[in-house]
Amino acid sequence: MSPDRDGQPTGEEAPESALLALDELSARDAGLRPRDGLRQELLDLADAPRLPLDTSAYAWEEPFPGIRICEVRSDPSRQMRGCVVWAKPGARTALHRHLGDEVILVLSGGLRDERCSYHANQICRSREGSVHVEEVLPGDDCFCYVVYYGSHEPV
Amino acid sequence: MASAQAAALIRRLTRGDHKALGEFYDLYSGLVNGLAIRILRDRAEAEDTVQEVFVQVWQQAARFDPSRGTPEAWLCTMARTRALDRLRKRSSRREEPEQSHAGSAAPRTEEAIAVRKALDGLPSDQRKALELAYYEGLTQSEIAERLREPLGTVKTRIRTAMIRLRGVLGPSS
Numbered sequence: 001m002s003p004d005r006d007g008q009p010t011g012e013e014a015p016e017s018a019l020l021a022l023d024e025l026s027a028r029d030a031g032l033r034p035r036d037g038l039r040q041e042l043l044d045l046a047d048a049p050r051l052p053l054d055t056s057a058y059a060w061e062e063p064f065p066g067i068r069i070c071e072v073r074s075d076p077s078r079q080m081r082g083c084v085v086w087a088k089p090g091a092r093t094a095l096h097r098h099l100g101d102e103v104i105l106v107l108s109g110g111l112r113d114e115r116c117s118y119h120a121n122q123i124c125r126s127r128e129g130s131v132h133v134e135e136v137l138p139g140d141d142c143f144c145y146v147v148y149y150g151s152h153e154p155v
Numbered sequence: 156m157a158s159a160q161a162a163a164l165i166r167r168l169t170r171g172d173h174k175a176l177g178e179f180y181d182l183y184s185g186l187v188n189g190l191a192i193r194i195l196r197d198r199a200e201a202e203d204t205v206q207e208v209f210v211q212v213w214q215q216a217a218r219f220d221p222s223r224g225t226p227e228a229w230l231c232t233m234a235r236t237r238a239l240d241r242l243r244k245r246s247s248r249r250e251e252p253e254q255s256h257a258g259s260a261a262p263r264t265e266e267a268i269a270v271r272k273a274l275d276g277l278p279s280d281q282r283k284a285l286e287l288a289y290y291e292g293l294t295q296s297e298i299a300e301r302l303r304e305p306l307g308t309v310k311t312r313i314r315t316a317m318i319r320l321r322g323v324l325g326p327s328s
Contacts, residue, residue: 023232039180042177043176123206
């Protein structure tokens with residue numbers, strides 16, 4: 001994914017000063033609040049481990065070949081489970097339906113589903129009722145932090 | 156006052172203070188969401204962008220350098236970068252947003268109203284060039300091609316627009 005635009009002018013882009021000034025202008029607008037519930041989801045995602053991961057510190061299960069998962073947080077009152085996932089390049093889940101929302105924060109590597117691909121520090125959200133397969137991109141191992149709000153079932 | 160509060164929160168974030176993350180979100184989620192909606196015109200994608208930005212804040216709070224700008228501008232830069240990435244991905248999939256939202260919510264503060272007035276007061280050609288650069292991430296060459304204008308003309312319009320807006324931003328700009 002594109003790095004932060006820290007402001008290295010390339011000559012082709014609008015002047016850095018113009019873009020930064022517009023950032024300042026945008027900053028003065030109070031904007032529109034997101035939906036309720038996003039705040040708690042953010043706090044749930046903040047439990048994601050920092051890299052590098054010590055893979056020996058987790059009690060892994062392997063629900064699909066090449067995909068290991070370890071639950072590290074839970075809040076049964078909200079049906080919330082936070083899980084660390086370690087997946088090998090090319091590994092795939094089976095087709096499944098989500099019975100609650102799933103939010104994947106990619107920590108390193110990448111994965112894709114029917115919609116698009118997701119890389120480090122990007123979020124892949126699957127809504128309740130959605131059906132998909134996730135596949136790890138070729139190259140490096142993929143580490144994710146996944147927050148489930150409900151379970152899922154095979155299709 | 157908001158900046159002092161934000162600076163204190165950022166210091167707490169660097170120490171891994173979860174509560175500070177919630178407070179920082181309360182302070183700035185509207186700002187980030189509003190900008191993301193204006194670029195993406197899709198509330199769901201905008202909210203994913205909001206989460207990505209605040210996760211990045213959580214992970215990289217120690218990198219914030221107050222000498223380079225305000226916390227607000229730092230957030231807007233991150234939000235715009237991520238929103239534009241999503242916009243380009245969507246364009247390559249040739250998808251249209253599920254909801255059409257022009258991001259035309261009325262600004263909520265006196266200062267924001269003044270800023271909006273200043274932007275609206277720009278000649279339409281200058282405002283259009285600025286909007287294409289800022290909200291669609293186009294380079295000046297791409298803007299020139301889109302508007303079918305010479306590159307030099309586009310550069311002049313953006314430069315002139317910023318000179319006109321300088322009065323709104325104040326002497327620090």
